[in-house]
Amino acid sequence: MIASGIRKAAIGGFCLLVGLLAFAQMRPSEGVLNSSYRVGKPSFPAAAYRNISVAEFRSMVRKAFQASGFSLVSIDEQKNKSTIVKFNFNSDLKMAPKPEILVSTDELLDDKRRCNPCFLRFAEIKNAAEIAALPWMTQYDQNALLVPAIDKAYSTLESSGREHLDPAFKFNYKPQWAGEKNLFGNSFVGISLPSLKERVVRAYRDAGFIPVESDASPKSPELALAFNFPLDPPKDGGAIYKVLIRSQYDADGNCYPCELTEQYDPYQQLPPPGLSGLLSRATLDSRFTAARNAAYESVRIDLERNLRPRSGFSMPAKPEAALGTPRPPPRPVVVT
Numbered sequence: 001m002i003a004s005g006i007r008k009a010a011i012g013g014f015c016l017l018v019g020l021l022a023f024a025q026m027r028p029s030e031g032v033l034n035s036s037y038r039v040g041k042p043s044f045p046a047a048a049y050r051n052i053s054v055a056e057f058r059s060m061v062r063k064a065f066q067a068s069g070f071s072l073v074s075i076d077e078q079k080n081k082s083t084i085v086k087f088n089f090n091s092d093l094k095m096a097p098k099p100e101i102l103v104s105t106d107e108l109l110d111d112k113r114r115c116n117p118c119f120l121r122f123a124e125i126k127n128a129a130e131i132a133a134l135p136w137m138t139q140y141d142q143n144a145l146l147v148p149a150i151d152k153a154y155s156t157l158e159s160s161g162r163e164h165l166d167p168a169f170k171f172n173y174k175p176q177w178a179g180e181k182n183l184f185g186n187s188f189v190g191i192s193l194p195s196l197k198e199r200v201v202r203a204y205r206d207a208g209f210i211p212v213e214s215d216a217s218p219k220s221p222e223l224a225l226a227f228n229f230p231l232d233p234p235k236d237g238g239a240i241y242k243v244l245i246r247s248q249y250d251a252d253g254n255c256y257p258c259e260l261t262e263q264y265d266p267y268q269q270l271p272p273p274g275l276s277g278l279l280s281r282a283t284l285d286s287r288f289t290a291a292r293n294a295a296y297e298s299v300r301i302d303l304e305r306n307l308r309p310r311s312g313f314s315m316p317a318k319p320e321a322a323l324g325t326p327r328p329p330p331r332p333v334v335v336t
Contacts, residue, residue: 031132032139035181036147037125039173045106045119046154046173048166054107057118057164061085061103064156068149070101082106082121091145093138099146100126117166120157122173123150135248136183137256137308144180144310151175180310184246185261186299187308192254193223193247196303200243200260201225203298208291209241219253222246224263229288229323232273232280239288239323240268257308260299262292266319267327285322292316 049057062072062085070087077083082104089099104121125131125146131139154173165171188196201211209227223245228238242263250256273281293315300313307313 031128032136032143032181032183033125033128033131033146035183036143036178037150037176039122039176042122042172044172045169046122047120047157047161047171048117048169049115049120049161049164050117050166052115052118052161052164054109054113054115054118057105057107057115058083058085060157060161061105061120064160065101065103065153067156068153069145070149070153073100086126089146089149091142093141093145097127097130099131099142101150102126115164117169123153136187136259137189137248139183140180140308140310147177151177180308180312182259182308182311182314184244184259186303186313187257187259187311188255188303188306189250189257189308190254191258191303191306193219193245193249193258196245196255196258196306197223197225199302200245200299203302204243204295206298207295208287209295210238219249220247229291231270231284237271239270239284240264241292255306262316266321266323267325268323269327270324281324284324288323289319 052060058075062075065085065087066072069090071090073086073088075083075085083106085103085105087101087103089101091098102124104124106119106121108116108118110116131142134142155175158171158173204225204227205211209229212226212228214224214226225243225245227241227243229241230238244261244263245258246261247258248256296315300315304313
């Protein structure tokens with residue numbers, strides 16, 4: 001009876017794990033905006049103000065955002081709750097939906113309706129999920145305007161409200177815009193997917209990787225280019241290495257953009273080398289690292305002119321472990 005109960009619990013736990021994994025795979029990607037604007041709702045306010053009327057305080061907030069390209073939609077004042085100032089972002093980009101910005105303020109007033117104090121919170125992008133569902137290029141163009149505009153509004157508030165800043169608080173907003181960040185990896189435009197695939201495969205082949213043929217639709221949103229890296233030349237087989245191309249297209253069918261990321265497991269189990277392969281295995285990680293860097297450099301030189309506007313080419317980070325490293329044991333689950 002006990003054994004039966006244990007089996008049922010194990011099966012139930014396995015099904016739950018499978019369900020969680022499936023859910024994780026079905027979740028949409030975060031979107032470009034999350035890599036550019038990550039303030040969220042911290043516990044500390046952006047600023048606190050005293051000795052200013054609530055009307056002047058609200059006007060200061062409104063004018064700062066309007067000067068940065070936002071239009072006021074409403075000011076929602078609720079008793080014993082935060083006042084929500086809502087803005088729409090105006091831009092020349094023909095896109096929907098327009099970003100909606102919420103700025104919360106907590107207004108503690110004296111009997112003369114002066115701030116005692118009034119707390120300014122961080123801007124929240126109300127429809128961030130809708131923006132994340134837009135095509136990547138639309139998101140990139142939107143972010144390049146939206147996030148610097150939010151930064152500009154807070155910079156204006158920092159200077160315009162300096163004389164009323166509560167001395168017990170400093171101005172806590174730090175600029176969010178740190179330049180373009182691709183959603184997936186190196187991002188290319190103005191090139192067909194077949195041409196991009198051919199040039200990437202050539203770069204890796206020239207660096208010593210052996211391409212593995214794979215079938216995929218020429219307009220597939222995802223294409224995995226598989227390679228083997230020789231373990232013990234001249235023997236067949238090798239370590240598995242992949243480059244994933246995620247693609248969107250313009251009206252002419254060219255990348256708009258196509259983004260490259262590598263996918264490989266440094267802990268993958270490799271076949272035993274045998275006596276003749278011991279020396280090759282001793283130099284495997286250095287050979288692999290050199291070949292990987294050479295392939296990236298070839299891709300950079302060949303495709304740099306096709307990089308997405310405002311983005312730069314990024315070289316790969318150092319792997320977390322040398323190729324062929326034994327997989328570390330799983331961390332024990334902490335039971336509370």
